[in-house]
Amino acid sequence: MTQTLVGAPAAGRLHPGGEGGKLPGAFRLGLLRGGVEIKQFFRAKEAVVFTFALPIVMMTMFASIFHDKIQGAGITVSQLYVAAMLGAGLMSTSFQNIGIGIATERDEGNLRRLRAMPMPRSAYFFGKLWLVLVTGVAETALLLAVGVAFFDLKLPSTPGKWFTLAWVLLLGMIACSLLGIAMSSVPRDAKSATPIMVLPFLVLQFISGVYISINSMSGWMVKVGSFFPLKWMCQGFRAVFLPDRAKVLEQGGDWELGRVALVLGAWCIGGLILCLTTFRWKGRRDG
Amino acid sequence: MRGLRKAYKDHVAVNGLDLDIRRGEIFGILGPNGAGKSTTVEILEGHRSRDGGEVEVLGEDPGRASRQWKSWIGIVWQNEVVSGELTVAETVRHYAQYFPDPRDLEEILHVVGLTEKAGARVTGLSGGQRRRVDVAVGVIGRPELLFLDEPTTGFDPAARRQFWDLIRSLADDGTTIVLTSHYLDEVEALADRLAVVVGGKVVAEGDPATLGGRASAQATVSWLAPEGPREYRTDTPTGVINDLAAHFRGEIPELTVSRPSLEDIYLGLIKEQETAA
């Protein structure tokens, strides 16, 4: 940004020389924002419980109710649910939390105050990404622990599978966060933020094969679901945690990891463009 | 700082407003609810877009402000900002970290009277205490130019006095302060100059002591006559008192001489505008 200090009397400045003090950089401020975001998140007890407990409760319910062996795939239905809930849990810490969080901050004036700070705007988003990274990994670890302890989930056996886990986690996290950031501009105020974020997320979980296996859904639902990242995140997690024999349950008869990476990658780029073009710093009341 | 001229909004909240605020002064803005004070101030801060006019604040157009410029500005908004789950000290410390040369945390907490509450969550504070957090955040970055939009709403009388001292000491350090308030005593106590805004226009501007012909306005002499309280408006109060003293041969019962208060002048101005409209 070009600076025009022309016309500003140089004398009498509290900060002589104009550029005297060094402004902190975007990365440092991003870390700082991240620290504050994480601190605030973990102090809001209700939100923490909602975020972490809900996927675990859902997983426990579904995986306990449906636990039969699937013929020819060498797995139980419970294992399917655990893998799918990893995807849904990750999306709740990224998409849902970020979307509700930003909409609330915008409504309560925090965004406005931050905008008044001499901060590169990117630092705000870096902070959000740190928050998602920490909560997303924590959520995944929790679900994995429960899955391994109670539902016969096997941790990845090869470095290749660990690698797949890492990139599915990372790409999914980024894609869903960006989607959440973009979506946060939709609610008019803090009150409407929760329904506006949660409802589409819930529908998406159904059409992405989290609760109901993809095979038993009608064609158009699968098509719509396949457009969004969640289906591909779940598929990626199944590739990591299910034995290769279970491939037969997939639509394509294969894990299609290439396509998973492609779709998630595309959402990262598309989401970024969406955010850059639609993000509102101003709330309803700020003209 | 060289002031702003003209700014419009769709509701014409601010309608051709001219202001010149000088570097280092405390400038008060008065006006009834909805006059356009906050709108004006937020345009100056760069938080509202304007539809017309030219604005220059500290040499820059606030609508296109640089990071550097933002580091010179401190803002206390009219609506308090409750920032989630942090404690008072954490909040103020966090906002300090954006600035190259922030003030000392302990010192600021002390001057806004929040030292004992430093470890308390912001959400658990009383309204006036939260307002003090806003003030602390507004001044923590050692701003050159401080915008205060009704900063003392909810302050108890002692806290207001303490706040006045803070503002005076900031001004002594060379900070330029733009203060909006509905407390006329506050503006009178603090402001070097002030403007009265009605319907998005400046209707009077000047020194608090001379605003709207205050200094030259007639004085009112009142006393207790045997038949009851009496009042007399005059340009020559000393002469009137001399006559009274001769009449009473000694003490004049319940004698007062008063000039119109800032409030009288202000209310007069507002009424004038209403009848004109």
Ligand SMILES: Nc1ncnc2c1ncn2[C@@H]1O[C@H](COP(=O)(O)OP(=O)(O)OP(=O)(O)O)[C@@H](O)[C@H]1O
């Ligand atoms: N975001 C907005 N959208 C539409 N109209 C607005 C908005 N903000 C303010 N207004 C209108 O603009 C006018 C001026 O509002 P402003 O907040 O500047 O008044 P004010 O002088 O600060 O009043 P107060 O003393 O109550 O704080 C009002 O009529 C108000 O209704």
Ligand SMILES: [Mg+2]
């Ligand atoms: Mg106002």
